[in-house]
Every structure is written in structure tokens, then in C-alpha cells.
Amino acid sequence: MLSLFVLLPFLAIVMLNLPLKMVTRHLALWFGIVLSAGQAFMVIFQPDVFWKGTDLLGRFFTLRLQVDNLSMVMLLSIGIVTFAAILVGRQTIADARLRFNFMNLVLLSLIGMNGMVLLSDLFSLYIFIEVVAISSFILIAFQRGLNALEGAFKYIILSAVATVLMLLSVSVLLMAAGDTSFSSVAAAVKNSSSSHFVRFAIGIFICGLFIKGGLVPFHGWLPAAYSTAPAAVSVLLAGIVTKVSGIYALIRLSTSVFGPDSSLNAVLMIAGAVSIVIGALAATGQSDFKRMLAYSSISQVGYIILALGCGTKLALVGAVFHLFNHSIFKSLLFVNSAAVEQQTGTSDMDKMGGLGSRMPYTNATSLIAFLSTAGVPPLAGFWSKLIIVIALWQSGHYIYAFIAILTSIITLGYLLSMQRRVFFGILSDKLQAVREAGFGIVFPACVLAAITVGVGLSFPFIFNSFIIPMGAFLK
């Protein structure tokens, strides 16, 4: 019943917008929670009745969806992060009308992301990337703050450039393949491997995805969008939207459609390494909580792309595992930033300090998230980085392995500084009245922290059964 991942959010939007506003306003939150949590449940517990049952709704549509291990990991990440973002939205968006619009836009984004990870056609991919992009820039700007409008504007402009590049690429590949299904395009790319046109088309599509994923040197929009967006939207954007619309698409296309190709892999490795270093160095100089996390995201996404470029099976396992881990711990850090911003009214770290005594849950979960981001054992982030470094070392990429390790130390440095400036030290007089954030923020933070700790501690037991099969999508 794969089609339900796309059709149910769609039906939910239709139902929510029936002329029964008194009822639907209250239902919107529950629709979002049930759909996102249900999605995570279906992936974790794999009930036969869902995965092997007759697709009654799907009979009326020819959606041609398909699922593999990579899609499963993405569906799980989408479910968890959307669930967290909805709860944070419930807590942080005070106006009922805005909250209702937020829920509708999140459901539309859910349609886009689920469609993207299940489809197998280049043009459909383009359309669903647009669904995610358009809903994202409305979400960034929907509280209409001046900075948010500026962030959304930067996102629109760079997104439009990416759109043009990808569309031009699709048109050339359509000319070469006669069709846009992944299998037809892969066959055409294989048959015309020496064609300059085809290589140009692949190059510009990859550039488009670099923009969507916020990789250096196309990262200009990302810190502005993440730091100016409303708290719940930052969780969604940083946690999953850029991962799906940029990084997932890169993984899927570079392994199964455009490649594997040695020159493409070399480009990916360079882009990955540069993003790791520039992102980490830029993060060290930030005093805004969310801006620092945004640069940290660029750096962590660099690890995923570096492993993707390495291309071995172990490296791809590391890439997908780090993609999942990064979705979880980066969402957690943004949930924490939402808590701090809501309680103190600022995201400037220089105006904070000593909040740990007033916000114990936020402090503890932030500690878990930052240690996982920096790759400290036994948390989930340590294992995925370890797999990536081992894969790089095994394939002879010693310099890249060194870059990955050294930047982890820089990551530890700037995140430790963040933790010290926000949560440790003496509480200033102005912040004496600060209390722990509400249940809508603390609960998703605890769930995300539990996943980070749980995956880390159970790693030796799930390595062969869950982690290694993550890389089985490589054809």
C-alpha cells in the first residue's frame, strides 16, 4: 500500500479544508501526528497487512512507486522529523489560523518528500522537489518577519536557479533517452557515456542538487533560511527537507542513474570535503545559535557526500546511516534552539548562559545531540562517522579520512563552546525567570535524544541486521 504514503496526506488536506473550520482546526494537529507517527511505525514494525496488503486506493492511480532500503530509511526519517516539527509548531505558533496553515503546509511538504523517496522517474522527481521547495519557502516566510522574508527570498532565488539547471538537464536527458524513467535514463547514460551533451546534463543536474542540499559553494541560502525561519520550520528544514530534496536525490541519482562514475565520484568527494571544512570553520565564528547549527549542518552533510563519493559499499552504508543520524540529532539541536529561543526571546548565545539549571531537559538532550554530532562514542553519530572513516581508509583515501577526523575535533570545539555559552556558567539576572519549555518541545526532544542514544548503544546488535542492509540499494 505504498500509494498511501502520498495519498493519505492528500486526503487529510482535502478533509481539513472542508467548510467545517470549527472541527478541522482542532483535527489538523492530530492528522499530522497520526500520519507522521504512523509512517515511522509502519517502517519500524513492517506490518504485513500494510506492506503486502491490497492497495485499494492505489488501484485507481498509476503512481509507479517503488521502495527499497534507502527509501525505507528516508521514510523513517521523514516520519520522525515531521512528528517532532508538528509538536514544536503546536507549542511555538500561538495564532490558531497560522497554526492551521502551518499544518496544511507541513502535510503538503510530507506529500512532496514521501513522493520523492518512492518515485522512479526523473521528471516526477523534479515535480516533487518543487512541491517540497515551494511549501518550504512559504513555511520560512509564513510568520512574515522581515528577516524571514529575506531568508525565504534567498531560498527562492537559489532554488529557482537549481530548478532551471535541473529542468534543462531533464530536457537533454529526455532527448537522449526518449523517456525519463530512472531505468531508461540510466541505460541512455551508459550508452552515451562519451557524449558531451549527456555529461553536461548530468553536471548541471548535480549542481542543482548541490544548491538544494546547501553544499559549498552553493550554501549561501542555507544559514539565512535556517536561522530566520520559525522554530518548527527550522526543525523541518534542517532535519529532513534539505536531506530529501538535495542529499537523498544525490545518493539515488549518483548510484543508480548517473553512475557509478569515477569522475562524478571525484567531484562529490571534493565538494564533500570542502563542505566539511568550510561549514565547520564558519560555525566556529557564529554567535547566533541557529546560524551556528546551520553551518554545522553544511559540515555534516559534507560527510555524507564525501562517503557517497568514495563509492564503496561500506561508504554508502556510512553515508545513509549518517544521513539518518544527522536528521535525528540536527532536528534535536533545532528543537533545543526552539526551546531556548521561546523561553529567552533571543537566539544570540552571547546573551545566554547558565540556562542548564533552569532548563534541565533541554540541557541534557542538547548535550546528547552535540556529542553525537561531534562523533563521541557510544552515540549514533560516532558509529556513522567511524564507518565513513574506515571506508575512506580502506579505499586508500587517507587525506580525506584525515580531513574527516580533524574536522570532527573542530566540531567538538564549536559545539562545546555552544553548550558552555548557552547552558553552563552562571545565570544572569535577566534570565532568572526562565523556565523549562513546554511539553510540546520537551517531549520531541526526549524522543529524538532516546533514538540517538538507543541507536548508538544497540549498534553492535543491529549492525548486520539493519545497518549493513542500508547500503543494499546499490545496483
Add this chain to the structure above:
Amino acid sequence: MMLNIILLVLFVVGAVWTMMTTRLLHSAVGLAFTSAVLTVLMFQLDSPLAAVFELSVCSGLVSAIFISTIMLTKRVTAEELIVRRKIRMAYFWFLPIVVVAAAIVLSLIHIPVDFKLPEPPAENNVKNIMWNLRHLDLLGQIAILLTGVFGVVTLFKEWKHD
């Protein structure tokens, strides 16, 4: 052949109008018109898949342009509009000429295609491609339009309300 030339002329006129008009709504309508003519052209050239793709892109693009411009623009008075039109004409009068001249020059240069072109598609019916083969794209387009509607409601209607 005659029909193709008429369509091409309409296409260029539509594109120039889209770019040169000072009214946002006219520009959006011009874009939709240009896209519709391009769709028919592609169908004429036996490429129904590309025609369907053009329709899809236009639906998304128009929504995106509407939302972004609504976010960034304010209403101007009739006098301001005249001044702006004069300034635009003074600065950009050469733009349509350059575009049309470039198109003519490019059409005369032969760029060799260095890959083997595939056989023409067996399915040549727009209706069949649109309604029977690409339901997922249709669903995506509806989602884009719905997002556009929510964008207008969130960013424009409630903005005015405030």
C-alpha cells in the same frame, strides 16, 4: 508548416509581452499563454511527453512566481506605473531585439548531437500520457497548486487582514 510558424510567432509575442508588461497579472497570464503555445508546438513536433512536461512546469512556475512576487511587491499608482514603464522601455528596449536576433543566429548554427537519438515514442496521445500514464505527476502538480493557494492565503490574504 504554416501552423508551426504562426505558433512560433505567437510564442515569441507571448514571451516578449510577459517580459515587457508592467502589470504582474498580465505577466502571469502572458507566461501561461506562452507555455500553452509551447505545449501545442511540442505536440506538433511529435513530442507529447515534452508537451505534458511543459504543462507541468508551467503550473508550478506560475504558482512560484505569483507567491514570490506577492511577497515582494506593493501596489503602485497609475502615475508611478507610467514612470516605471518609461524607465523600463528606456533601459531595456534592446532586450527583445537581442533575444530574437540570438534565436535566429542560433537556429542557423548547426550544433551536432553527439549521442544516438532514441526511437520516437510509441505512445503519441497527450490525453493518454497525461491521464493514464503520469498520475504521479498530476498529483504533484495538484500539490504545487494547493501549496500556491496556501501561500497566497498565508502571505497575502492574512497580510491584508493584519
